[in-house]
Structure formats: structure tokens, C-alpha cells
Amino acid sequence: MSRPSPNDLSDFLTDLAAFRTSDDGDYAELMARKAELLERIAADMPGDAEAAEVAALARTRANELKANG
Numbered sequence: 001m002s003r004p005s006p007n008d009l010s011d012f013l014t015d016l017a018a019f020r021t022s023d024d025g026d027y028a029e030l031m032a033r034k035a036e037l038l039e040r041i042a043a044d045m046p047g048d049a050e051a052a053e054v055a056a057l058a059r060t061r062a063n064e065l066k067a068n069g
Contacts, residue, residue, distance in 0.1 A: 003044040004037050012037055028065035035062040 012033055019025045035058040042048065042055040 001040050001043040004040045008037060028062065028069075031058070031065050032062040035059040 012030075015025065015030060015033075019027065019030055035055065038051075038055040038058045042051040045051045
């Protein structure tokens with residue numbers, strides 16, 4: 001897993017801002033992207049328990065959103 005680039009983060013934040021202003025898009029997919037970014041950040045920071053926990057919580061929430069369609 002590679003560290004997210006500034007462009008990866010910028011693209012996510014742009015899409016998040018667009019969703020918040022227009023509700024246009026798939027919230028579950030957006031949260032899956034968030035989880036993926038956080039997982040990549042945590043993978044780049046081995047030994048950081050807090051980063052790993054935040055990523056795991058984000059993944060759990062994203063999976064719940066997808067399951068509930």
C-alpha cells in the first residue's frame with residue numbers, strides 16, 4: 001500500500017465538499033474512499049496505534065454504509 005499523494009487527498013476533499021453542498025454522489029462510496037486513504041496513511045505509519053484505530057473505524061463505518069445500501 002502506498003502513501004496517499006497530496007493529489008489523492010485533494011481529490012477526496014474536493015469530492016467531499018461537493019457532496020456536502022449538493023448531496024450529489026454516493027455517500028457510501030465517498031466514505032469507502034476515506035477509509036482507503038486512512039488505511040494507506042496508517043500503513044505508512046507502522047506502530048502508530050491511533051492511526052490504525054482511526055483507519056479501522058473508518059473501514060467499519062464504510063462497510064456498514066455499503067451493506068445498508
